[in-house]
Amino acid sequence: MTNQRLSDPAVDSRAIKFETRHVDVFYGETQAIKDVSVDILDNTVTAFIGPSGCGKSTFLRCLNRMNDTIDICRVTGDLLLDGQDVYARSVDPVQLRARVGMVFQKPNPFPKSIYDNVAYGPKIHGLVGNKADLDAVVEQSLRKAAIWDEVKDRLDQPGTGLSGGQQQRLCIARAIATAPEVLLMDEPCSALDPIATAQVEELIDELRESYSVVIVTHSMQQAARVSQKTAFFHLGVMVEYDDTTKIFTNPTDKRTQDYITGRFG
């Protein structure tokens, strides 16, 4: 697997961006996440892998409090972004989500123009003062999302008219337009064909330069290709968290070994 790698597997000693300690998540009476503690590093791609229903998406959505929209969801434990608890009363989820951007499984551009899709975040957060700056932010974001060349001539056309891969890259551009520090990706390639997947994966690796990226994926190959750190989740428990190369070559836990060798999941 290692010969397919896109990225540099080495993890330099980098600062901890997100520090989570003893996180439990409950949906009503059921516990979805049990005592998870992970340190997510800056300028690193961290992959969450595991079988369906193991809680990796739930955990991801805790990081920018998207679980708040679910009435019955309850989160306990510490989730510290740069040392600050994101679940503290003083933290506004709206501000948090500007700092922790998210890309979803299915490309979900707004049914508006490509320009408006990207400009929406900066506009509502008041990040730019005038139209020229906004244009610059939109272009920058689209360039970073590696889609600028494809859409620069049709910025006023609806974002929903793009192909699936383009839509997903547009969603990434939209997410990075608010200049987040962390980018959460919830199975960003599961609705895409292999070519679009390859483009997005390449993009993820480039994004590592500027952001801390957390990606949930079903595809172990994808995790192996794009990530430096990998966490394996099973039945709501984080089984193992280590360097990607270590997880895929020499896992400590038997369950991780079984999963990556395809014995279950």
Added chain:
Amino acid sequence: MVSSSDISAIHGSAAAADRLRRRRAAEWRLKAYGIAALTLAGAALVILVGSTVMKASLAVTEHYVELGFELSPEEVGTTPEEIRRANFDGIVKAKLRSRLPSLAENRAARRELYDVVSSGASFELRERVLAEPALVGTGFDFPLLASDDVDLYLKGVHGGLRTAEHSGVLSPTGTTGEIRLLSTADDFEPLLDEVKVTLLEEAEQMRRLAARQEAGRAVRQDDAAAAETEAERERLLAEAQRYADQRDVYNRQADALDARAARPGGTEALTPTTPSVFIRVNGGVVRATEVSSSEIAGEVMIPLESEAEAPPEDWTYLVMSTPENSRRISDVQIVAVETLREQGAVDSSFNWRFFTSADSREPELAGIWGAAVGSFWTLLVTFCLAFPIGVLAAIYLEEFAPRNRLTDFIEVNINNLAAVPSIVFGLLGLAIFVAGIEVFGVEIGGFMPRSAPIAGGAVLALMTLPTIIIASRAAIRAVPPSIREAALGVGASKLQTSFHHVLPLAMPGILTGTIIGMAQALGETAPLIMIGMVAFIVEIPGGITDSATVLPVQVYRWSDFPERAFEARTAAAICVLLLFLVAMNALAVFLRRRFERRW
């Protein structure tokens, strides 16, 4: 246990084939029922619309009597004030009198003659002169609106004049007054027979009266037999005798009528209960009062030019089969209208008045514009109240409200409200908006005027709210959650998510629901009757606090009036109302088609 080979053997069996046949028959029957139901529904619709349109067709045109006027400054003055005060009613009447002097000789006939034109005609003449004072002193033609009955007569509703066959040479005995008309042939024999049929009917009626007297006599006779005292018995017997005498009188009259009817020839009088007969000869018109087989006695209504004998082709024998008592247009009016028509003074045109004027007691003057404007103001109030409240309620319930017992309870009750009879909303509106209620000594409500669009609109808003809320919630729910996630994901607040993304996407559905709710409100009658919007309003309402009525209430009011002309106007108003409803529903369908998004 059955083995699968046992089961598979069933497939080819006769029982399986039979079952298959029955299944196909059931399918065919269901299809047939469906087609039958559709046909029935379609036929009902066609009949409904067809009959309404047919009735309404009578209101499509209106008739005029065009007369030349020459108004002198002495008569009407020259300044607007003088013109406003002038007696235009008298001028119109004088004009009619001078145009048909022979029909205006006695008061009863004069009144009938005046009724040929509408009471609104003189107002219109005044308006015309006011608008153009230069007309005073010059001659001009002015179309006087015909009265409703004359209009319907001209449209053939009250039965037309029938031209009867004749072959004799007619010789009149005079030119004015009571004259006799002698024909050389038995031209009037069929008429005589027709009159005799009415005699037989009259005799029949007499016999029925006699039978009633006989029944009375029998009762007294029986009572007398059972009487306790002699005096009582005698009193009852005397009474019985009186009944018997009356019975005999009726029977004798009936016998006499029968005899008259049976006798060949003879002379019979024409009364308001027999058909009317007019003879047009030598430029005049005679109304028959007595008829025998070859001779008619009658009164001259339009003077004859001479007593010259008229060959068959030079005189006309006109019969109006409906007796004068049974129709809304009198003999005098028929002669007046026919004479004016002969002179080319009767004309018709498209009934614009119906679409531009307000209600009136006179059907020929009544229009729906007042009601249409009332409907507009009412719906405006309804929309301004129901749309924002409904949409905000729907957004709150869908996007913000926690799911708990309270919101479940609210949801159930909104659905219940949609099923509440509209008259209940009317009572509620009357009690709260118009009358006001006292709760613990505090007066609540009662701030709205009666009969005004603001009160009606508020009531209709209550009624429309559930529709709008339910439709809006469905539309909001149809917006995929991925859009909300996307917005929340870039850091939009819940409010921004709702108003920037969810609401615009749900708007076509919300508007569709709103338009359907509005269409429902447009057709609503009962609650508006409760709050007094059923009044007779001649003014076109200028705002939401003026007294007004609405289209369906106008239909309801007119349908209650006895005049035939109102029947046509009722149908025409229904057509207008249906057109509005169809247009609104078409708009809803258009919006849905045009702006519907698929994900």
